Amino acid sequence: MIECPSCGRSPVERARVVHHMLCAYVGPLYDFMPEGSSYRCPKCHLILNDGADDSEIVGYSYHCSACGFEQVEGYE
Ligand SMILES: [Zn+2]
Ligand SMILES: [Zn+2]
Incomplete structure (x- = not known):
């Protein structure tokens, strides 16, 4: 658990930021709609296919x- 650096009262939620290459949408995973064992892109409405x-x-x-508080951290 990581404590919020802003208020220090509450643990921050960590979410993966996903780049959907078919439509160039970038957003946190909670913006995607769960669909079976995968997720549906909120922009193009296609289901993410890990295998592809x-x-x-x-x-x-x-x-x-x-x-x-919100912060996005990219990979190096
Ligand atoms: Zn906070
Ligand atoms: Zn998409």
Whole structure:
């Protein structure tokens, strides 16, 4: 658990930031709609297919629900 660097009261939620290569959408995984064992892209509405390498994780986003703090951290 990582404590919120802004308010220090609440653990921040960590979410993967996904890049959907078919439509160039980039957003945290919670923006994608769960679909079976995969996710549906909120922009083009296609289902992510891990086997086809049509999406990649480009970083992580941190969000605190207590104070609204948000930070995105990319891979190096
Ligand atoms: Zn906070
Ligand atoms: Zn898409």
